[in-house]
Amino acid sequence: MAQQxxxxxAGKTERHYWKDILRFxxxxxxxxxxxxxxxxxxxxxxxxxxxxxxxxxxxxFTVIFGxxxxxPSDGAPYPILVFAAMLPWQFFANSLGESSMSLxxxxxxISKVYFPRIIIPASAVIVSVVDFLLSxxxxxxxxxxxxFFPDWRIMALPLFILMAFMAxxxxxxxxxxxNVKYRDFRYIIxxxxxxxxxxxPVGFSSSIVPxxxxxxxxxxxxVGVIDGFRWAILRGESRIYWPGFALSAILIIVILLSxxxxxxxxxxxxxDII
Amino acid sequence: MPTVIKIENxxxxxxxxxQRQEPYLALRDVLAENVRRFGGRLSRVITGKKAxxxxxxxxxxxxxxxxxxxxxxxxxxxxGRNGAGKSTLLKVLSRITEPTSxxxxxxxxxxxxxxxxxxxxxxxxxxxxxYLNGAILGMKKAxxxxxxxxxxxxxxxxxxxxxxxxxxxxxxxxRLAFAVAAHLEPAILIVxxxxxxxxxxFQKKCLGKMQKIGSDGRTVLxxxxxxQAIRNICSRAILLNKGEVVSDEATETxxxxxxxxxxxxxxxxxxxxxxxxxxxxSGAIRFTSVELQDADGNKRFxxxxxxxxxFKISYRIFREMKGLIVHIALCSGITRENVTSVxxxxxxxxxxxxxxxxxxxxxxxxxxxxxEYPVYLLLCDADMTSASKDVLDDLAAPLVITAGGKKIYDxxxxxxxxxxxSLPSQIVLNEIEGENIVNxxxxxxx
Numbered sequence: 066m067a068q069q070x071x072x073x074x075a076g077k078t079e080r081h082y083w084k085d086i087l088r089f090x091x092x093x094x095x096x097x098x099x100x101x102x103x104x105x106x107x108x109x110x111x112x113x114x115x116x117x118x119x120x121x122x123x124x125x126f127t128v129i130f131g132x133x134x135x136x137p138s139d140g141a142p143y144p145i146l147v148f149a150a151m152l153p154w155q156f157f158a159n160s161l162g163e164s165s166m167s168l169x170x171x172x173x174x175i176s177k178v179y180f181p182r183i184i185i186p187a188s189a190v191i192v193s194v195v196d197f198l199l200s201x202x203x204x205x206x207x208x209x210x211x212x213f214f215p216d217w218r219i220m221a222l223p224l225f226i227l228m229a230f231m232a233x234x235x236x237x238x239x240x241x242x243x244n245v246k247y248r249d250f251r252y253i254i255x256x257x258x259x260x261x262x263x264x265x266p267v268g269f270s271s272s273i274v275p276x277x278x279x280x281x282x283x284x285x286x287x288v289g290v291i292d293g294f295r296w297a298i299l300r301g302e303s304r305i306y307w308p309g310f311a312l313s314a315i316l317i318i319v320i321l322l323s324x325x326x327x328x329x330x331x332x333x334x335x336x337d338i339i
Numbered sequence: 340m341p342t343v344i345k346i347e348n349x350x351x352x353x354x355x356x357x358q359r360q361e362p363y364l365a366l367r368d369v370l371a372e373n374v375r376r377f378g379g380r381l382s383r384v385i386t387g388k389k390a391x392x393x394x395x396x397x398x399x400x401x402x403x404x405x406x407x408x409x410x411x412x413x414x415x416x417x418x419g420r421n422g423a424g425k426s427t428l429l430k431v432l433s434r435i436t437e438p439t440s441x442x443x444x445x446x447x448x449x450x451x452x453x454x455x456x457x458x459x460x461x462x463x464x465x466x467x468x469x470y471l472n473g474a475i476l477g478m479k480k481a482x483x484x485x486x487x488x489x490x491x492x493x494x495x496x497x498x499x500x501x502x503x504x505x506x507x508x509x510x511x512x513x514r515l516a517f518a519v520a521a522h523l524e525p526a527i528l529i530v531x532x533x534x535x536x537x538x539x540x541f542q543k544k545c546l547g548k549m550q551k552i553g554s555d556g557r558t559v560l561x562x563x564x565x566x567q568a569i570r571n572i573c574s575r576a577i578l579l580n581k582g583e584v585v586s587d588e589a590t591e592t593x594x595x596x597x598x599x600x601x602x603x604x605x606x607x608x609x610x611x612x613x614x615x616x617x618x619x620x621s622g623a624i625r626f627t628s629v630e631l632q633d634a635d636g637n638k639r640f641x642x643x644x645x646x647x648x649x650f651k652i653s654y655r656i657f658r659e660m661k662g663l664i665v666h667i668a669l670c671s672g673i674t675r676e677n678v679t680s681v682x683x684x685x686x687x688x689x690x691x692x693x694x695x696x697x698x699x700x701x702x703x704x705x706x707x708x709x710x711e712y713p714v715y716l717l718l719c720d721a722d723m724t725s726a727s728k729d730v731l732d733d734l735a736a737p738l739v740i741t742a743g744g745k746k747i748y749d750x751x752x753x754x755x756x757x758x759x760x761s762l763p764s765q766i767v768l769n770e771i772e773g774e775n776i777v778n779x780x781x782x783x784x785x
Contacts, residue, residue: 070444070445070446071434071444071445071446071449072442072443072444073431073432073434073437073438073442073443073444073445074438074441074442074443075437075438075439075440075441091474091479091480092474092475092477095470095471095474095475096471099460099463099467099471102462102463102467103460103462103463106462106463171458173454173457173458174457174458174475175435176435177435177453177454177457178433178435178451178453178457178458178475178476178477179433179434179435179451180475243366247365247366247369248365249365249366249367250366333436333437334436334437336430336435336436337353337436
């Protein structure tokens, strides 16, 4: 018999944490699978909705920023410019929304069963990946329609997807642990998401921001991610402002690491206060 | 046998804030509180007054210095009143919450079952939920696959495997949930009162399964209010009170400690009336005290068969009520189903806020079999709306009936407790026909 000894002591539950995550990977898959199933099950509108929302947003932005405000499109068709930004933005917004509510939504699991709690917000982010893939199909269709095809730079896209993932997971970790402690924190997230849509370069290219403000503008971590997506998808026509990009990337890493730290620090008390 | 669970000086503290009405902390409250505190400090600096005490936090030790060892293959029951720390102990052992101090070491894989059907999702089908719930309980996908048919057979839900669980009856739902849990095969099983749900039939099935698990030589830790179940399953029992181990001996010894202990407590405390855990009223009316008395008005918890039992109930009304009904039920200590219940209209009149009252309900010649009977009490308005009611789910102490010396009727044998009631009976017709009937009193003649 493989006799493994488990020690439970105050402030010391974390010794096998990362090993435990590996051990509970099946639960992680099952939770993601559950969330995806529930999301797309029964609701025929489920899939239609995740297709319709980005298309409508793109149409509105194209009309307002491209046609009415006549903002520059960096040499690409305006809808593609918008959609290249919609991809990471929707992914960020969805996964932030899902993960920030994930712990409180699974309160009964947390108070009845042990597993590394970080599995819950992580699997919530995974659900948004499905929406992301669907949106990607729309983008491909758009590119075929406009006859605009990416070059080798598209190979770098997974890197930027990883950045988007880290950004939303990092902020999601903060949000969901704060949400357990302060129940009115959830009112802040939708506001952040809505506000973020306007201050991030989704409907317009970040090149319209004056050069001297761009570093400041990059304090919004999504600026780096969106610029990266545009660079990869629009054949480099949309140039990256590298100092800003580096700042965004560093910020994302800081947010993620501090998010994990804060989550780990507070997760031991989740079951007591949830 | 080697020790598999070793608990050393385990303590767990909860901080409870009395000031708030809401169960959760809200950010706006925290901000407001900080502003207020800052303002208070500012005004104290200006006026030179000292800080006034703020008695808003209270520390509660749910577990205090608990130590014990459990050997491989032992089946240990954990008993105690509501709030004694039983569930907290299980939660610490299953790593759901961390202890404040102390140490636990567990050898071998442990699985805890604090609730059945944890994580069941109503939109998913039975099949999907079996996999999900199994994974949540710590089973590997391969194990679930292997035991899948067995689980389905045990739950008796073959036909509904691909139906969303939300269309299941509550009985089917329970059976499926228990079936998954019953097929866990850990070396150490930690079980909280899972039997407190479902109908009697189902509970018997659960009990049987639990007994089987016990006889398989696995280590079992079992929390229950159900003394009969503890007796059936466990060889040893631990009695907790206010977070401390009071008794840790053979099952019968601990249970008798518990019974005596309950009676001692009741003399100086009020039957759970102040215990928030067992009540879920609407706030319109509240029990202020509940007492069990004998015919002479003495406070008692233990009665003999044939005694008179009186429930003295005091209440206070906080919002206007249309009439008042009192409902008293005696439940089975084993299955929690109602053994018997009574309902009386106290008054049909409109009662205004601030009204207080006391009433005594008397049970004459109580013919219930010896045993422990948790009491359920309900006060509500005459229309039985749930908007104005107060409920006491389990009085801290159950009503205890003992056989006593009274001979209620001929041939009465209290040691054969089958069923709940002892109804006086006698044979009124007795015809035996046929040949070769040997007279019992005249045999061995040859």
